[in-house]
Amino acid sequence: MRSVHRPLLLALALLATLAVPLLLGGRAALGALRDVPASALATILGVTLFGWLARAAKLAVLAHGVGLRLRALQSLLVSLATDFGFLATPGGLGGYAANVLLLRRAGATTSAATAVAAADQIVDALFFAIALPLAACAALRSALPELMLRAAFAGSGVLCAGALLAFVLRRPLLRAAARRAESHRDSRFARAYTLLAQALHDTARLLRGDARATLALAVLTTMQWTTRYGVLWLALGAFGHAVPYAVTLLAQGVVMHVAQWTGLPSGAGGAEFGLAAALAPWLTPAQLAPAALVWRGATLHLALLAGGFALLHLVRANDLPGARPAVAPEGA
Template identity: 35%
Template sequence: MSRGVWLLLSALLAAALIPLLLGGTGLLGKLRGFPLDLLLLMLGMIVLCWNINAIRLRLLLKRLHRTTHLRSLAIVMATEFAICATPGGAGGPFTMMALLARRGVRPAQATAVFAVDHISDLLFFVCALIGILIYALFHALNPHVGWLLGGTAALMTGAIVLLFGLARFHRAVLRSNGRIMKRLGIKQSRRVRWGRKVLRFRNALKESLRMPHSTLAAVFGLTALHWLLRNSVLYITLVGLGAVIPWAWTFLIQMLALTAGQASLLPGGAGGAELASGALLTPMVGKSTAAAAILIWRAVTYYFYLIAGAPVFIHLAGRPLLNRLIRFRQA
């Protein structure tokens, strides 16, 4: 078995062991008492999220490629699988580019579509954090969580400013990169080739952002709907376990936990997301309830993505692309 497979299996084992060790003997009873109808509701919400993202993808591809809703849905599910199965989600853009390239979309255009999609995500989270900050002004907030909230908002705002700065001063950035690459001894032909790729991406991104304002607004609206649904999973889980806390705090816990998970550089943030969410949830609801909530939440928002997405990925991309994703860490 390759190192990539062992990494994924180790991440899955760590993701399962952390809540099991946290919950102790009370965990099994909590899981047995969880309502089945709520579990089916949350799985249905994830399926709805995939369909929302499929509509969003069709809107972004409208001027580049006509596709059916079913095919867009399959691309979304395969891309989400790649994000969950690779360290830091690095396989997501690679998968989307490969699948769109098979349908005649140039790599620069596919990368631009992925970038617009994630810029929309980033804008939503900044808006959501501002809303939570306003909510926190009128409610008691743990100082530690307050610092985490403020720091996350500052980082996301800084990322948006950096993106717009790179877009505004891209010529100066390209010249600086060219000088650095020259000092590193990189051949001129390679420097020119990379410069052309960056310019193609920049032009494709600029073209994508020139879509009608109504289309961009619809993309952002679908983004907001998707994340509101997905980030309600933990709240519904806690309701089913009989431990209700404000929805805003569950949203914040998921954001911070998944950010910590991405920093761990393990597939799907496995291990890091469980540790961070456990540390934030345990003081509010207790160890056994927190452990059960983490297991159910991750089963719906992580394991379900892997189980449902794997056959779709293999059908669309085939085993060669899957093998390349498995070896992604070694690249």
């Protein structure tokens, strides 16, 4: 996709996050925003910031595992800028490239930065593989659509199968990469396979971290996603709608991942319609509309604004002052 289309897609996505709630709730959705208590908005803002800090701390733990020590502020900037990449591109594809590039600028090798990006996604996948069925079990007594429950368990099964397959194939992949690199000496293939082998090795080393690092990753990942997915629950509560937290987590966990296939960044438009369908047993579309505006404002618009400023700062700085490799980087 040509770069000229990316700002247009992002603009369409932002427009969809405003247009769809207004389509669902009409002008009354905007009027309802005036009745939200300031304390509720402050709580939502605080929870959003807490989630950002948890993700930044998780990134710092992963970076430390490959020998890169990021100061707290630098970790936060890289985390916000990476989130900008995920939120601003279809399917979140730009987030992976942003994560690797920014960690490279921080002093990590290409393989180490790739390993951090891969491990980050694997840890998130493991969280959802556990959280989705737990949320489904907690919501079994609710009037949750059967399709949503099936999707939760199916998604969890796919994530678990993917993680198991990656674990089983890690050694054969490493051996195959090493053989290919040996057979293509002094060529681009050799460099590519060597990079792949090193990235796989670094990822495996990250995921085999010591008990403290593993516990920290588990806690921080849980904090990151329960706070991010807790914003909708808080927004609904601010408008007087008591929807179980497990239901909102499950609905977002399924709908947001499916909505990524809409082709618009952050699944804009599709996510709002999907949530309206998933939460139909508890809310009418008109009741969901104002909460959806607050939810998107905190998790998308505010995150894009913060991530854009972070990315701009990092690009202007051209490096990450204060980032210190824990060990001398090896190779490129």
